[in-house]
Amino acid sequence: MSAVIAVRGLRKEYKVHHKEGGFLGSVKSLVNRRYSTVTAVDGVSFEIAEGEIVGFLGPNGAGKTTTLKMLAGLLHPSGGDVSVLGFEPKQRHTDFLRAITLVMGQKQQLAWDLAAIDSFLLNRVIYDIPEDVYHRRIGELSEMLSLQQVLNKPVRKLSLGERMKCELALALLHQPKILFLDEPTIGLDVNMQRAVRDFIAAYNDRYRATIMLTSHYMDDVEALARRVMVIDGGRIAFDGDLHRLIAEQAPKKVLRLKLIEAQPAARLSQYAELRRLEDLEAELLVDRQRVAETASRLLAELPVADIAIEEQPIEDVIGALFKTAPDRKTVPSHQPVTT
Amino acid sequence: MRTARILHVARIWRQLLVQYCAVAMAYRVQSLIWMIGGLMPIATMLIWVELAGNGSIGGNGTSYGRQDFAVYFMAMYLLRQATVMWSVLILDRGIRRGELAPQLLRPVPPVWAHMAEHLGEIVVRLPIILAVFVLGLYLTGTLGSLTFPNVLLFALALVGSWLIFFHLHYCVGLLAFWMDGVLSLEPLIWYFTVILGGGAIPIDLFPTAIRDVLTWLPFAATLDFPAQILLGKIDAALLALGFAKQIGWIVALTLLRQALWRTGLRRYSAMGA
Amino acid sequence: MRSLRLILLFLRNSLQVEMEYRANLLASLATAFFSAGLAILTLLSMFHRTTEIGGWDLPRMVALVGVSLIVEGLIDCWLYPSLNAITEYVRQGELDLLLIRPINSQLMVSFRNIRIWFAGNIGLGIIAILYGMQARQSLTVANLALCALLVVSGVAILYSIWLAAATLAFWFTKVGEVSIIAYTLMETGRFPVSAYPAWARFTLTYILPIAFITNVPAEAAMGRLDWQGALIGLCAAAVALALGSFFWRFGLSRYSSASS
Numbered sequence: 001m002s003a004v005i006a007v008r009g010l011r012k013e014y015k016v017h018h019k020e021g022g023f024l025g026s027v028k029s030l031v032n033r034r035y036s037t038v039t040a041v042d043g044v045s046f047e048i049a050e051g052e053i054v055g056f057l058g059p060n061g062a063g064k065t066t067t068l069k070m071l072a073g074l075l076h077p078s079g080g081d082v083s084v085l086g087f088e089p090k091q092r093h094t095d096f097l098r099a100i101t102l103v104m105g106q107k108q109q110l111a112w113d114l115a116a117i118d119s120f121l122l123n124r125v126i127y128d129i130p131e132d133v134y135h136r137r138i139g140e141l142s143e144m145l146s147l148q149q150v151l152n153k154p155v156r157k158l159s160l161g162e163r164m165k166c167e168l169a170l171a172l173l174h175q176p177k178i179l180f181l182d183e184p185t186i187g188l189d190v191n192m193q194r195a196v197r198d199f200i201a202a203y204n205d206r207y208r209a210t211i212m213l214t215s216h217y218m219d220d221v222e223a224l225a226r227r228v229m230v231i232d233g234g235r236i237a238f239d240g241d242l243h244r245l246i247a248e249q250a251p252k253k254v255l256r257l258k259l260i261e262a263q264p265a266a267r268l269s270q271y272a273e274l275r276r277l278e279d280l281e282a283e284l285l286v287d288r289q290r291v292a293e294t295a296s297r298l299l300a301e302l303p304v305a306d307i308a309i310e311e312q313p314i315e316d317v318i319g320a321l322f323k324t325a326p327d328r329k330t331v332p333s334h335q336p337v338t339t
Numbered sequence: 340m341r342t343a344r345i346l347h348v349a350r351i352w353r354q355l356l357v358q359y360c361a362v363a364m365a366y367r368v369q370s371l372i373w374m375i376g377g378l379m380p381i382a383t384m385l386i387w388v389e390l391a392g393n394g395s396i397g398g399n400g401t402s403y404g405r406q407d408f409a410v411y412f413m414a415m416y417l418l419r420q421a422t423v424m425w426s427v428l429i430l431d432r433g434i435r436r437g438e439l440a441p442q443l444l445r446p447v448p449p450v451w452a453h454m455a456e457h458l459g460e461i462v463v464r465l466p467i468i469l470a471v472f473v474l475g476l477y478l479t480g481t482l483g484s485l486t487f488p489n490v491l492l493f494a495l496a497l498v499g500s501w502l503i504f505f506h507l508h509y510c511v512g513l514l515a516f517w518m519d520g521v522l523s524l525e526p527l528i529w530y531f532t533v534i535l536g537g538g539a540i541p542i543d544l545f546p547t548a549i550r551d552v553l554t555w556l557p558f559a560a561t562l563d564f565p566a567q568i569l570l571g572k573i574d575a576a577l578l579a580l581g582f583a584k585q586i587g588w589i590v591a592l593t594l595l596r597q598a599l600w601r602t603g604l605r606r607y608s609a610m611g612a
Numbered sequence: 613m614r615s616l617r618l619i620l621l622f623l624r625n626s627l628q629v630e631m632e633y634r635a636n637l638l639a640s641l642a643t644a645f646f647s648a649g650l651a652i653l654t655l656l657s658m659f660h661r662t663t664e665i666g667g668w669d670l671p672r673m674v675a676l677v678g679v680s681l682i683v684e685g686l687i688d689c690w691l692y693p694s695l696n697a698i699t700e701y702v703r704q705g706e707l708d709l710l711l712i713r714p715i716n717s718q719l720m721v722s723f724r725n726i727r728i729w730f731a732g733n734i735g736l737g738i739i740a741i742l743y744g745m746q747a748r749q750s751l752t753v754a755n756l757a758l759c760a761l762l763v764v765s766g767v768a769i770l771y772s773i774w775l776a777a778a779t780l781a782f783w784f785t786k787v788g789e790v791s792i793i794a795y796t797l798m799e800t801g802r803f804p805v806s807a808y809p810a811w812a813r814f815t816l817t818y819i820l821p822i823a824f825i826t827n828v829p830a831e832a833a834m835g836r837l838d839w840q841g842a843l844i845g846l847c848a849a850a851v852a853l854a855l856g857s858f859f860w861r862f863g864l865s866r867y868s869s870a871s872s
Contacts, residue, residue, distance in 0.1 A: 023624065023627075023628060027631065033634075069440075072444060073443070073444075074440055074443055074444070074607070075607060076604075076605050076607065092443070094446040097444060097445065097446040098446050100444075101444070102440075102444055104440070107437060107438065107440055107441050108441065109441040111358060111362060113361075113362050113365035113366070114358065114361055114362060114365070118358060118361065119358075121354065121358075122354050122355070122358050123445075125350050125351050125353075125354040126351055126354075126445055126446065126447050127446065128347055372792060372793075373792055375792055375793055375796060376792040376793075376795060376796050378796060379796055379799045379800070382799070382800045382808075385808050385809055385812060386665070386666075386803050386807050386808065388809070389666070389807060389808065389809055390662055390665065390807075396661050396662065397661075398660075398661055518635035518639075519633045519634070519635040519636050520633060520634075520635035520636030520637070520638065520639035520640070521635075521639070523636050523639035523640045523643060524639045524642075524643065526643050526647065527639075527642065527643045527646055527647070530643075530646060530647045530650050531646070531650070534650040534653065534654055535650075539654050540654060540657055540658060544657070544658075544660075544661055545657045545660075546657060546660050549653075549657065
């Protein structure tokens with residue numbers, strides 16, 4: 001399968017100046033600036049095939065947004081190769097720009113003082129979308145995102161959720177083949193998040209679009225992505241199937257118990273690691289292989305009303321991954337540059 | 340196909356202008372307040388008219404009487420209002436706060452949108468600008484001194500002025516790729532333009548040595564030159580020379596703008612985006 | 613006293629913020645230098661063609677430009693950043709955060725943001741005044757003191773007008789850039805009121821009191837101001853301050869009772 005996105009040894013560095021605190025520090029920094037180089041992305045390589053949805057996870061400052069921006073052509077890489085649909089993103093060819101879209105939570109394309117539909121009209125002309133196609137797409141997008149009431153209202157009068165949906169629709173009006181979504185559900189309520197997730201899945205399904213998506217919400221990733229890349233300290237710490245990640249990194253499962261009679265913590269701990277005990281509810285962490293055995297023992301030996309077997313929450317899994325990875329935090333290479 | 344491409348560009352421009360006229364209309368109250376600042380040339384006019392009294396003030400081979408000052412400074416009013424610029428603000432915010440990013444993703448040069456934004460504002464302000472202009476000329480009894488050919492040539496020179504101004508401000512704004520303080524530079528462009536362009540003193544009335552230098556700067560090409568056309572103090576040779584200078588500055592500044600944009604984009608640090 | 617310490621603290625914080633942005637510092641110094649230079653250039657070029665403007669000769673005009681530069685410097689580094697922020701506070705709803713602090717609210721909003729590096733104009737303005745005084749042989753301590761006093765009272769008038777205009781933000785959040793009126797006013801103040809046509813002089817003395825803000829201190833520096841003139845200037849300032857402060861408190865009380 002040919003890769004639509006191919007990245008090799010991608011790097012991005014930038015200079016930040018250091019300052020001491022206090023008044024004296026400010027004066028010193030006025031005269032003598034000390035810079036250090038921060039490596040935001042440190043040799044990242046991967047390939048993505050057409051139609052894949054890839055979740056891109058990592059803590060804040062790990063390099064997710066920087067990588068996406070380099071793929072979209074907004075930032076020039078400091079090193080390495082990147083090719084998207086055969087184009088070099090930083091050249092910003094018209095055909096490249098027409099095939100991609102980047103949605104960033106806080107940045108908006110909609111004109112603030114006009115109705116949303118006016119911004120749609122502008123994009124229609126810019127991307128040279130024929131009129132009938134344009135009306136059809138607006139219809140589809142409206143339907144998929146329930147925008148009918150909203151399109152004609154001034155953007156500044158819309159709620160955050162309505163605005164984000166309009167931004168999303170606007171970003172997809174020209175039917176890009178590649179979607180870069182940076183925190184697309186941030187700030188939205190639960191219903192809206194679900195609506196956006198469903199929409200993205202439907203879009204991928206209908207148009208075989210390739211999607212790279214970053215998110216803090218594991219629900220986004222779980223619902224949409226089969227493949228995840230975990231980036232930390234500018235490097236890829238994991239690239240593969242989500243469930244394999246969970247299985248590899250989370251060799252344990254969670255047993256959730258509802259007790260008829262309260263039990264002392266010491267007693268429960270004899271069976272497995274006790275994670276939580278509150279009145280009649282307990283959570284135990286058990287090795288995968290021993291789940292069945294432990295569960296039957298618990299049912300036989302303790303007054304258990306109900307038992308459930310669950311995966312460890314993904315947050316824990318990912319969090320643990322960052323802790324166990326060999327120290328890859330960004331180490332600023334101190335090259336004091338004075339100007 | 341060349342024609343298809345040209346048509347596409349024309350359609351984009353038309354839609355951009357429609358969009359930004361609408362945006363400017365939404366801000367019309369603020370625009371009105373901003374236009375109060377444009378009244379300064381009228382105050383300057385009053386000073387010079389009083390100075391001239393019933394005589395005239397001469398220099399460098401010409402002289403200005405009350406009527407001349409009236410026309411000159413009303414022209415200054417019109418020129419300054421019609422060339423109102425805020426690209427330094429747009430670029431500073433766009434580059435430093437990353438608001439430029441969405442525009443970089445569209446297959447249209449961001450500068451087109453910035454131009455359209457300014458033109459939209461001018462279209463909305465134009466009725467008031469023209470009304471004040473005509474009223475000023477009428478009240479000073481100079482309305483009759485305008486001739487049709489002069490007004491036409493003035494309009495043409497105005498287009499040239501706008502282009503020069505736009506690129507001048509844009510180039511300074513593009514410095515935001517390299518430095519923090521571009522907004523602090525904006526008043527400087529303003530002062531240079533007004534003083535060295537003839538907005539406080541007609542260029543002809545400067546001491547000769549200074550005047551000779553000023554006529555070669557872009558500022559005089561944008562303010563003094565069109566005003567001279569309206570005054571009718573300009574012969575065919577000077578007219579041609581003036582337009583040639585305007586074209587020269589437009590070309591030079593456009594090239595500078597493109598060079599700054601290209602090198603600036605490369606430097607676009609992760610902080611700003 | 614406490615208010616003074618607070619003002620000094622605001623000053624120090626603002627200074628630290630300013631030092632973060634070196635390019636800003638350089639740019640504002642350059643702007644101050646060039647704008648003063650261009651103002652002098654304009655003046656000298658005008659005097660190339662005439663011997664007096666509105667009856668004022670060159671040294672008096674230089675002193676007037678000097679006063680204008682000082683006032684403009686104060687606008688740029690103090691009045692504009694602080695008072696313009698009021699509309700922002702109201703719009704973002706941040707005013708409440710300021711008001712719950714145990715400090716006089718007027719003091720708080722008036723001195724919050726000071727951009728010290730725009731003070732370049734002030735230095736250049738002082739030089740201009742001293743030059744003018746020297747040329748007119750009026751360089752005495754008394755004149756300087758009186759001039760300084762009247763500059764302060766002129767600025768007090770400007771401050772009060774500006775504060776009143778900013779207080780309008782309580783009622784009209786879309787009031788926008790009120791500062792443009794102040795800047796235009798200062799531009800007209802570069803010339804003596806007597807240089808304008810008769811019909812404009814009344815407006816420029818009593819309605820948009822540019823006469824008090826620039827002309828009066830300049831005349832004081834030249835030793836041409838009699839004690840009645842000085843007294844009127846000081847009284848005008850006192851009245852303006854009282855009215856401005858009253859209007860601010862009025863606006864505040866309306867705001868507090870109306871906002872949700």
